[in-house]
Amino acid sequence: MTLGLYLTRVLGLRILAFALGLLALALGLDLLRESRALAMLGGQEAMARYALLRLPALAPSVLPLAVLFGAASGFLALSARTELTVIRGAGVSAFGLLRRLIPLALALGALHALVTDRGVAWSERALAAAFGPAVDAPAPEAGDRIAVRLPGEVAVARLVSPDGTALRDVTIFALDEQGGLAGRLEAERAMHDGEGWRLEGVRRGGAETRETTVPWTTSLTPAAAADLAAGARAVTAAEALRALGGRAAATRGADYLAVQVQRVGAAAAAPAVMLTFAALGGFGAPRSTEGLRLAGLGGALGLAFLALDGMAASLGRIGSLPPVLAAWAPTAAAAAGGIWALLLAEERT
Numbered sequence: 001m002t003l004g005l006y007l008t009r010v011l012g013l014r015i016l017a018f019a020l021g022l023l024a025l026a027l028g029l030d031l032l033r034e035s036r037a038l039a040m041l042g043g044q045e046a047m048a049r050y051a052l053l054r055l056p057a058l059a060p061s062v063l064p065l066a067v068l069f070g071a072a073s074g075f076l077a078l079s080a081r082t083e084l085t086v087i088r089g090a091g092v093s094a095f096g097l098l099r100r101l102i103p104l105a106l107a108l109g110a111l112h113a114l115v116t117d118r119g120v121a122w123s124e125r126a127l128a129a130a131f132g133p134a135v136d137a138p139a140p141e142a143g144d145r146i147a148v149r150l151p152g153e154v155a156v157a158r159l160v161s162p163d164g165t166a167l168r169d170v171t172i173f174a175l176d177e178q179g180g181l182a183g184r185l186e187a188e189r190a191m192h193d194g195e196g197w198r199l200e201g202v203r204r205g206g207a208e209t210r211e212t213t214v215p216w217t218t219s220l221t222p223a224a225a226a227d228l229a230a231g232a233r234a235v236t237a238a239e240a241l242r243a244l245g246g247r248a249a250a251t252r253g254a255d256y257l258a259v260q261v262q263r264v265g266a267a268a269a270a271p272a273v274m275l276t277f278a279a280l281g282g283f284g285a286p287r288s289t290e291g292l293r294l295a296g297l298g299g300a301l302g303l304a305f306l307a308l309d310g311m312a313a314s315l316g317r318i319g320s321l322p323p324v325l326a327a328w329a330p331t332a333a334a335a336a337g338g339i340w341a342l343l344l345a346e347e348r349t
Contacts, residue, residue, distance in 0.1 A: 003087065004100035010078065011275075012104055015070035022062045027051055030058070041131060053126045056119035060267070063112050067271045068302040071278035072295045079291050084282045094279060094346045101275055108271035116267040121234040128230055140164065144229035150218055151246035157190065157225075164225035165192040170199065172216070187214070192222050224249040237264045255323065259316040262327030266309075269331050276338035277302045283345040294345060301341065305334035
């Protein structure tokens with residue numbers, strides 16, 4: 001077995017164990033909060049279904065912590081068994097160790113990017129469809145109001161059907177190139193037949209038109225209308241790109257959408273940063289407390305990175321930071337800090 005495969009197996013099994021434990025803890029706390037509502041909806045069967053639908057939303061928060069603490073425990077174990085001493089004595093540097101963990105970092109990064117991009121959005125929609133407001137995930141209902149800015153227009157309406165295929169009391173404000181009001185159209189109903197929208201009972205400027213129905217060419221889809229009625233939910237990077245390019249209705253602000261696109265790439269890099277912090281635990285003297293102190297330092301740096309990352313993302317979503325800076329600055333700073341700390345630890349030993 002090569003050194004890279006051995007390190008990947010040792011660290012990977014511990015990361016998996018920590019991930020399962022943290023997921024079980026997070027899910028248990030979540031079920032405790034929702035237990036009364038779920039008991040009324042179907043008891044144990046409802047709880048089991050809720051757990052399956054909720055797991056993808058918990059994974060993005062749990063995975064970085066599992067990598068940090070699981071890998072740190074693995075490096076501490078290798079150090080305690082003097083295996084790292086032998087490896088380093090054979091001429092393998094700290095960065096040589098990390099280089100051999102690149103496949104593990106790439107696999108974990110791909111998984112983290114996937115659950116960050118798709119997990120939360122899918123979970124929110126699935127929970128709303130299955131349980132609705134009983135678990136604080138309201139589903140769209142008839143009569144819910146929507147207001148959305150679309151390319152060249154702003155639309156306001158109310159749902160007739162929860163799936164978003166029928167709207168009533170529709171008002172469409174046309175916008176000019178500068179974003180100013182260029183006209184207004186009102187309709188009693190808007191119906192989607194699977195191919196496009198048609199407006200019925202149309203009034204332009206307060207006067208009835210002669211047409212029985214009028215086509216409405218818009219990027220608003222029934223699914224987007226339902227999402228808007230239920231409240232703002234997480235969107236995937238693909239949905240955000242379509243909205244930013246004017247090919248889909250924007251259910252979130254432009255700053256939020258731009259940050260969401262950038263954060264997918266940053267999420268893929270997070271496990272590699274956590275592995276760098278975790279590696280500090282392997283540079284203490286065997287059978288001493290030095291490794292624990294270094295592992296504690298790595299853990300503190302990792303938690304600080306997560307806090308800074310969340311803060312920067314929040315600032316980016318409200319437009320206080322440029323999207324690229326909000327998504328990538330914490331990752332770049334953490335990577336630089338982890339490399340610097342690792343160099344210092346290696347020089348001391």
